[in-house]
Amino acid sequence: MGRGKVQLKRIDDKIRRQVTFSKRRSGLIKKARELSVLCSVEVGLIIFSAKGRLYEFCSGESLGKVLERYQIHNDEENAAPKSVGGTGKKNPSEWSGLCAGPNRSLKTIQSELEAQNIENLDVTELTQLEKQLDTLLRQTRSRKTQLMMDSLTALIEKEKQLQEEKLLMEKEIAVLKVQKNKEQAEEADQQSCSANNNNNSDDNAPPRQTMLHLF
Structure with a gap:
């Protein structure tokens, strides 16, 4: 089955x-x-x-170079398209600023499209409009890619910084452990010497004399 x-x-x-x-x-x-x-x-x-x-x-070699290559390719694609020639007919001036930049909102574009009555446009005008919209889309993608690259670079730098801080902390902890072990060893030696001195003092003390009483 x-x-x-x-x-x-x-x-x-x-x-x-x-x-x-x-x-x-x-x-x-x-x-x-x-x-x-x-x-x-x-x-x-x-x-x-x-x-x-x-x-x-x-x-x-690195992901940064791959993203840089993509960015260069994307920027080349974002070049403004050449005007369509051969028809002898100019596009209406109201369409020239329709997609002037990536900051134009979709609602603004939609309202302008409705106001200009897209049904009355011919093939040449629709082709030019399509290219302008495509340019806006590529510019938006390019900006998005740039922001992603900046974010990725910041994350890589942050990760590198955290790794360096981690190594530094591990070294400091290792030094503290060595110092602590050294102090404990010195303290143990001092206690051992003190105990030996006390034993030597007891061995060198004169014997107690016992008085015998004769009856």
Whole structure:
């Protein structure tokens, strides 16, 4: 009997969810590594756990370089499209500022689209509008990627700082243990010397004389 289709949904049990995350994460990283080796491609993988812990994989020198390469490629894609020529017809001026920047909200764009009556636009005007909307989408993705890169860089620096602080604390604890052991050894030596001195004093004391009374 064939295996039924597994329904994907959030695992409610916390322990099972953590175990599944650990297994699936390892499997995903393994697949990414196999893909990079078998197909000779550059792969970058970023995973954030539910608690915000970072897991990453990179087939190249560093994940930062992969993200930088992606950013450069994305910036090139974000170049403004050239105007469509050959028709001799100019686009309406009201469309020129429709997608001027990524800060324009979707509600604003929608309201302007409704106001201009999109049904009256021809193919050339619709093509230009589509390119403008596509440019806005790429700019939004580029900004999102930049923020993710900044966040990732900050997390990597924070993790490095925590590792250095951990090593420093371990060294300080080791020094304190050595000092404590040394002090305990010196104290034990002092107690031993004191006990030996007391024993020597008892051995050197004159014998007690017993007076004999003759009757």
